[in-house]
Each structure stands twice: as C-alpha cells, then as structure tokens.
Amino acid sequence: MLKKLHKTCFYLTILSFCLSKQLSAQEQTLKVKFGKVEIEEFKQKPSGKDSLANAVMLFDIGDISFSINNNGRWVYKFSRHKRIKILSKDGYNYANFEIPIYKSSNLKEEISSVSVASYNIVGEKVIQNKVLKDEKFTDKYNSYWTINKYTLSNIQPGTIVEIKYEIISEDTYDLRSWYFQHEIPVLHSELTLAIPEYFQYKLNSQSLVNLDLVNNEVISQNHSGSITSSSDSYRSQSYNFMCNATKRTWVAKNIFAFKNEPFITTSDDYITKISFELQSTTFPNDIMRNYSSSWQKIVENLLELESFGELVKVNNSSKNIISGFINEADSTEIKMQKIYNYLKKSIKWNEKTSIYASHKSIKNIIDQKNGNCSDINLTLINLLNSANIKANPVLISTRSNGRHPGIPLISRFNYIIAAVDINNKRYFLDATNPNYFINCFYEDALNHKGLLVDLTSKEGTWIPIEPEKTSKTTITNIFTLNNDAQLTGSINLYKTNYEAFYAKTKLDRYSSKEDYIKDYTKNKSGLKVDDLKNQNSEIDGVFAETMAVTIDDLVEEAGNLLYFNPLLFERTKENPFKSDERLFPVDFATPKEENYKFIFNIPDGYSLEKLPTPILYKLEDNSALFSYTVIQNDKQILINSKILISGIVYPSERYFELKELFKNIVNKQSEPIVLKKL
C-alpha cells in the first residue's frame, strides 16, 4: 500500500514540472452540478468577433471511463454535461438535443441516464423547466442508428439550456472524439479520460486554440461486480480487482466559433478536437493484442480479411475472366488498358466509399454489376495481377473524410485506388466511373497522399498521389465583326486531364446534341451555335470541340466608338476570394491552367483605338501567374490571357497573394477592345 501511494506521488511530482501553467488542475477545471444555475451565468456573453453569436456554450464537460458490464465485456462510459445560453431567436434550435446511439449484432450502446432542462429568470429567481415525457422522441433512423431527441419548453433569448447524459458503449475500439470547438463560441470545454492499464490508445489532437493538459496522473481503480453467464442466467461469477489507470484532463477556454471557408478539404481537418484509436490491449492472462500498432500489422490484418485480402487473391476464376479479352501477345500496357476498360464498363459504382468490400468474391461483384469503391478497385487489382501486371491497392482518406493523421490508423481510410507499376513507371487507376482514365481518379480522393499496400512484401508505405499533370483549358476564339455589330467566328475548346473529365461528364448528361448546345448557350446571352463539330471525347484525358457561332448584343456602341470584351463569355467575373480574412490553407486539389486566345480580324472601315496594355503578374515563388499579351499584325490582333496555378496548397498567410492575383485577373479581363469608325 505504501509502495503504491509512493508511486502515485512520484508521478504527481513529475507532472508538476510538465504542466506549463501555474494554475493547478483544480483551478482550471470546472465543478458544476446539473440543475444548479447561478444568476451570474445569465450575464455571460461572448466577446470580440463572436459578440453577435446566436448562442454561447457556457461549458461542455466530457468524461470517459472504463468498466466491465454484466456480460464480462469491457465497456466505456461517456458522460457529457453541457450548458448553452441562447442569445437570439436564431439560436432556438440549440434547445433541441439529439443523441445518436449505435447498435449492431456484436456492438451495443445505450443511454444509461439523461437529464435535460431549461432555465429562465423570473423576477430575481432562476426557474427550471425539466423536459417532459412527451418531449422525448426516439427516432429509429435505421437498423443501426437510433436518434434520441429532446425538445425544451419556454425558450426565449436569454434562456439557458442544459443536458447531462451518459452512454455506455461496447465500442472500445473507437472512442467518441471530443470537439472543443463548435459552430457557436464555447467559454469552457473540458475532457477527462481515464484509461485502465490494459488499453493503449493513440491520441490525435488538432487545435486552433490553446489546449492545455491540466492533469496527467496514474490513479488506482477498483473494479468489482458480477458477470452473468449468457447460457445460464442463474450462474454468475463475481470479480474484484485493482488496476492502474492513466487519467488526463484537457481544458480549452474562450474558444471562438468555427466558421467554414471555401477551397478547403473539410472543416474536420481544422476544428479543435481530440480523437482516439485503440492500439493494443494487454489483459492479464492474455497475450498482448495489437490492433493498429504499425503499418505492417495493419497490412497483415487487411490481407487476412475476407473483405479485403481474399478479393485480391489471384485464382482460376479471375484468370478465366480476363482470358475472354486479353491476348498473350498484347503489351503489358495494352493488357492494363483492356482490363481497366472492361471493368469500367461492367460495374456500376453505388457511390459508397469504403476500403472494405461488400461482396464476397470477385465473381459475385462481376455478376452483381455494382459495388462500392473497394469492390470495384480490388477486383481491378486482382484482374491486373492475374495478367501478371503488378498492381497494389492505395488506401486514401478522401477530402471530405479529412486528412489522415499519418500514424498507423486504419479506420481513417475510406477509399481505394490501384497503383500499377510497369517498367519503373507508376499509374493510378480507379474504375468507379467510366469517364476516369489512367491517372485521373475520384476527385474527392485528391487528398495529397495515400498508403500503398504492397501485396507481396506486405508492407505499407505513404506515397504522394497529387496529379503531376496540369489540368488545362485552352480556348481559341477566332472572330470578325459584321456590319450589324454581330460577331461571327469559331470557338475552339481543348481540355486536358481533370478538365477533360469534367467536360465528358457534362456531355454524358445530354441525350442529344441540341440539348448539349442549349445548355452551353444558357446564360450566354446573344450566343448562337450554328454548328458543333469535331467533338472529340474518345481519347483519354483530352476533350476537344469546335463551334461555329454568331454573337449578338455583345458589341456596344458609344458615339463613333464600338467596344466589346475580347474574353467574350470566358472572363473571370468574380474574385473567388472575397472574404477579408482567412484561417485555413487554400487547397486547389490539382494544378490548373486556363489559356485563352482571341484572334480578331478588324473589319474595313474601323481602326483600333489603342491596344490594351500587356501585363504579367506573378506570385513571388512563381507558383501562380497571370499574363495578358496583345499583338497587332496589320488588320489582325491576337490577345492571349493565361492563368496558371501550379501550386496545389497555399498556406493561409498566402491567401492575400491569391486574392490580389485574382483581383488583377478580374480587372484586366474586364477591359474592352475599342474600335473607331473611320
């Protein structure tokens, strides 16, 4: 006993050095009781840029601890206590609470207690309204999720609402993440986590505010109770033992409201939070069980799974499938292309993203003709390997799923593409969409890096997956002017890579040429397409078309001047970066280039007043540029406007450089050509 106490003291001493803050844990954490709301709390207000918020979270306190349930299974208890002050009528929805609960055949969660109430000041007194029986609703959303809903009465601006609940969850593999930050400002957020020595979790935290670890100690826990045998409810076994647990508390204060910004992957990549994933367990009388301790372990586990490894095992059935359309004489590249084309045509993606297959065999997938991205791309990998082409899965966390933290965490991946290696060249393939081609895959999967799973060496390695090729749009417009101020000429479009993919996807939406043209001319007032020709969407990564057109209403008259914008309908009319502030990096996903050429034949009887001045605007590191050049050659002028953004991610401090770049683009591209009647 003495020894144990000594040990604890030792930890505490160490800790007092670790804690950066002078305040003790007691001073930094909040002691609050459900139902005890002080008059002073009604005076609390958010400040600064959040002063007009619709509601403010006065506190949000979470606690995670472990115990054994009466089936003898370790469970974790998640308790949460939050109090919100509603500040305006737009904040009334904060008086409705929802607690989602998960249940499947082998995992159960339940709410063990919940209290909900609202508070108003009447006279000098705080009056409490508890949630009534008919204000609780259970929405059985589907067979897995049940949403418990609570709505409160007597809500007005100034009302304080409060909820305190406990969930008992068997899902110790994946603990609930704790969000310190929300859409409304939070004055105090606190999480305490006590993990018994048998569990090892990986902690991931990201924060936009100060997140203080105010307490970190080893405590001694007593676990006692009895386990009912599931086969014989009369027999039960009691237990009583002590164990150590690591107890930690994090506190954040005055956390500003989280607001979304354009051109980011997902808000979940930035919001202040801590998440956990089980790494290993070391129970007494049991071996150490590793869950996701290293990439090698993860890969080995994956390859043993029926929903992953089994599907990439080459067998006779996969060889039979490809023998139908592969010739031994074909080159490796042609074989790859044939298998890829075959799969793109035969299976429809059900829009679901997962790294785990939903079907049991590739025969099954091909028969069903549909599947999730894992079904489709694992089949692709299998068929490629059956043809002796080296293909391996790349695991990705999509942009909307958020950045992968890098550490060995399998659960954060949700997408698979194939990496094919032929003669020291690597290709990325994704067969979920018939319009994808080699090195053009699911746009949301363009999240910078992926984990290459080597099927032979059973190793996992991070590799970059950013597109190397720029997605280019080149428009060449050749025009002349008619007598009645009408422009006639041709529009020649040429798009590559992702831009070609987008153009093809759009083309697919129309069942006839007429409908396609109708859509093209929509919002381009005065444009009439007389002929659409040379449309080429057959070659991978290229889209081209030529249109013969006339344009009315674009050329304007001012006295003896005629003027029009040489960009026609292609000018950048708005700055995509409007906001006066920026917190997060700007993420464009792919390098982009927009090249616009305008060739104009000056009609007889007119002269060009003065040529627009050329400009060249570059970012300091040359990662983005805008150029505008003008050349006159007797009766012909050539204008070239080029926007190139080769950087994919720009840190937030460079936001204003991009804003300035686009300001220059918008200004320059608004300049007209002015003709004078002779």
Added chain:
Amino acid sequence: MRKLFFLILLFYSSFLKAQEYATSNIPDSLLINADAVIRKETREFTLKSPSKAIEKYDLIVTILNKNAEEYNNLGLSYDKLSRIEELSASLINKEGTVIKEFKTSDFTDRSLISSFSIYEDSRAKVLQINYPTYPYTIKFSYKINHNSLLSYPSWYPQSDFRLSVQKSTYELSHPSEMKVRFKLNKLPIPAVQGDDKTKSIKFSIHNLKAYAIEPLSAGLNKITPWALFGPTNFEYDGSSGDLSDWNAYGKWLYNLSAGLDVLPNDIKIKVHELTDNLTNEKDKIRVLYKYLQAKSRYVSVQLGIGGLKPFEATKVAQNNYGDCKALSNYMLALLKEANIKSYLTVVGANPKGGLRTDFASANQANHMILCVPLQKDTVWLECTSQRSPFNYLGSFTEGRNVLLISPSGGQIVKTPALKPSDSQQLRKINVFIDSLGNARIKLYTQYTGEQFEDIQHQLYNEIKEQKDYIYSTLQTPNVRIEKINYSLAEKDMPKIEENLDLTLDNIFVNGGNNKFVTLNLFNKKSYVPEIVPDRKTDFRISMNYHDYDEVIYELPKNYKVEFIPKETQIKTDFGIYTSSTTMSDNKIIYKREQKMFKSTYPAEKFNDLVAFYKTIYKADKQKAVLVKQ
C-alpha cells in the same frame, strides 16, 4: 414427350414475357426528348369501407440515361395507419431479361421525418438499384393496406418533363353504397362498372410523348391528363367526417379543434393586463401577436391525427412551443380572451399553392394561419414566425385561396396579394471618384415585402455572415465593404433599410484611350432565357416587384465625359422598364426602374418576354465613356 413439349412451351412463353420489356419495344416517338419511359404503370385502389382500402401498384420504367437516374431510387412510405403487405423490385436489362430480383428484406427501413419536424411517425422502405450501362428497366411493385383514409391517391401519369409513357392505368373500386368524387383533366368521364355490391371506375392512357424542359415553365398540369380522387365519407385515425366539399371538410376540422382553446388562468390575466387599456381592436391584436412571438417558438411533432389536430392551448401556454396548428390555435385563444373573434385558416403553403375551388381534398393543404376579421379590414397572422411583421403574409401564403374554419364549416377566401408596390427595392447610390479613378460608394437601399423577406436575415446575421452575403450578391467585383448597417425602417412593417459604405479601387475600365464605366453598378439583369420554338407550356413570372435605382457619379475635374447612353423605355404585359442617364456639372446621374407583374402567361407570348428581357439586358450593361485630360 408430353413433358418435353410442356417444357418447351414453358420456356417459350417465359421467353416471350421476358422480351416484353426489351428497350427495343419502345416506339421511337416515345424516345424523343425523353430520359425515361414508363412502360407500364398500374394502380388498383380498392376501397372496402370509409376507413379501409387495399392499394396495389406496379411500375415498370426504363431509364434511358443518367438524367433519369432518380427513377432507380425506390421508396414506399407508411405509418401506423397503414401496413405494407407486399414489396418487391426487379432489374431488367436492355434485352428485357430479368437479371435480379429484390425482396422486402432487400429494402432498407428508415424513419421519414421532414426537415422541419422533431418527430413524425412516418417511415419508409427504400432501395436504390444500380446498373452500369444504359438503358435498363426497373420494376417496382407493392401492396399496402390502409386502415385510415383521408385522401385517395391521385393519378398523374406523366408527372414530369422528359418522361414519356407507354401505358398507365388507374382503377378505383368501392362498395356501392360509398360515393367517390373525382376531378379530371384531359380525360373522358369513365363509365361506372360493377354490380350491386361494388362499383369501379377505370382510367387508362397510352403513348404520351415526352415534353422538353422549357424555361420559366408553369408546369405540365394544364396540358397533361390527370385525375384527383377523394372521399365523401371518410374515417381517419378513429374520427369520421365528410369531405364532399370544403364546407364539410371545414366542419370536421372545426370539430377537431373545438374546445382546445381554453387558457390557464395566469395567461387569461396576462391577456387582460396587455389589452384592457387599449381601445382599438387592431392594437389589441398587435399586442397579443407580439406577446406570442416573444414567448413561443416553432417545434413540429406530427403523430397520427396530430397532423391535423392542434395541441390544446393549455399545453402551448405551458411549453411555449408548437407547430402551425398549435400556435394558431393558441393565438385564437388569446384573442378570444380579449373578446376578438378569429378563425383558423388552412393554407397550401408553397410557391404555386392555393386550394382548388372545384375540388376539395385534404392533401392540398400543409399549413395553418389565423384570420381575424375586423369591421373595416381583416388581419392575417402567421403564428410560427417570431419575426414576421404584424399582419404580414409572405410569399408562401399571400394571394391565394385558403380555407377559413368556423362552426358553420369551411369557407374558401382569398388572402391579400402582394402588389409590385408592396415588394420594392429602392436604392440610392452616391459614387465619389477621385482623380486616380478610385471610388467611395455610399449605398442606401430600402427593401419591402418579398424583397424584405430575402434580406431580413441580414438583420440578425453575424458580421462575417453579413459581409459574405453582401460580397456574394454585389455584382461589381473587387469592392471592399467598409461599413454595414441594417435597421427596421418602421416598427411592425416589412421594411428594412440598408446602409453600406464601400470602396472600389479604380472604378474605370481602360479601353484604348478611354475610360469606361458601367452605369448600372449593382442591379444588372444577367439572365435572358433562350427563345423556345413551338413552346408547349405556359410560363410564370413568380413575383410582383418594383426596383428603383438612382446612381449619382461625382467625377474628378480631370475627366471629361465623351458619351452617355440613350434612354431605354419599354412597356409590356409582363412589366415595365426604363433607364436613363443625364449629366449635370461634374455629375452623371443614372436612373433605372423595373416593375414586374406576377402571373401565368400563355406559351405563345414567351418570345415577347425574351425580347423584353433582352432589351433590359442590353440596357443594363451600357457604359459611359470618359477621357482623362
């Protein structure tokens, strides 16, 4: 031998059947303008009694391309008052062969709660069928038992643009003693068949060609066949009623809410405290309405007959929340205590809403408001909004037929309509330009009516949201916001004033030796629909409004004005437009006015509308030309 013959026959007949839905069997005429073809749709609605019916439905639809993919999302909703007996689907390939069949257990069961509700008791069985190549065909069948009936299923065989129909039938049968009502469009009156016990009517259509999508369309309802059906006597969730006409339905609704308007004593006292000193009835209504708005919030819970019957006023008094019915009924109770008579009013709240005067049915309505008739005029109250101005009906309830509920039954009346002069955007802009071409802009705008509704949220937005909204709506790029102010111009009126201070680096656009400035800074028309040859559907202008802009440019001394555009004036049935530019000293004064008249206009007038919009589009982008000296 016999056995073999039998097998061959069996094979042959199933082969024939399989071929029936091959895509090649679709007549060419039904492929024009179509994304999907309904091959066969049948609905049999068999009434057993005023409360019970069996509904059998079969749909076979061919999806021709990606645009029609929504038809692969199958769903069937049900609740405690109905039971699904059979549910199945199959996937049929281009050749007409069934390649996969789906049973009830393949459907996902989930709750079906509308976004505005906390809780409703409806659920749905849903299934999405995916197939990699077009075209393919889906068959969807179900049988559902209804144990409560307020409405009967309608029949809209051609419910959408770009959808053609090979065959669609609807058969309704009922016990002879029951009377069923129907309303038909573009359909012959059917012969009633049957015997002493049961009667039936059957409708059928063949080969309806698809309609192309047309801009600003008023919809297909005028030109396609459809039928509405409804009960005379019905029984819903244990309550029976008569739905022969609106008056009868109103009576039933009145009885549902009768007696629910009792207030607790403390609220009664409050009502007297608030109103006893007031003499004017309108003032009393206003005060009580403000009281309701301050105390209550909107929470929707719909359970069985609770979808039609309000909560008791006592409950709202206790909780201070409720849905449209509960809050309207509570307001009625407050007014009653102040000796003011009011009526619950049933509304179809959607852009094209409004109850049909020629056919009563419960599913036309989805909202409730309160009508307070006074001696001289009538006050209308929207009770679910905490911010709606007093006596203001917005775009979702104005100018339409509604059902007033009174002890003597239902009565159709029309809510007041918002005229162009009620929905204004009046704007005055002063632009001060310095010698370098940089501009300081003072912008004052007054919004009323529907235009007030569009901007009202800005009053309550946080600064970042206010800015983001302004940046997203201003049509001039690179503007910087320096100052923002919103205020309610007059209390209780749908009127907001907006004051913005903006700056703009270099307002001029260089063109040769000249400087150009687009005179219409912030209210340019950018959309002109294309001309539609041989248009089929009528078109709608969906809002009455009036915009007035005045922009005064104060120019620096070193600029000379070379050119200002001529005046544009146009008057049409759809609206009027004028814009003019004048000079005075160092000022350019630009004025623009546009009034639009909400209505449905005949298809053949559409090209006149395009011409009208084109005139506006051209006039709105006109520029003044200046020279720097």
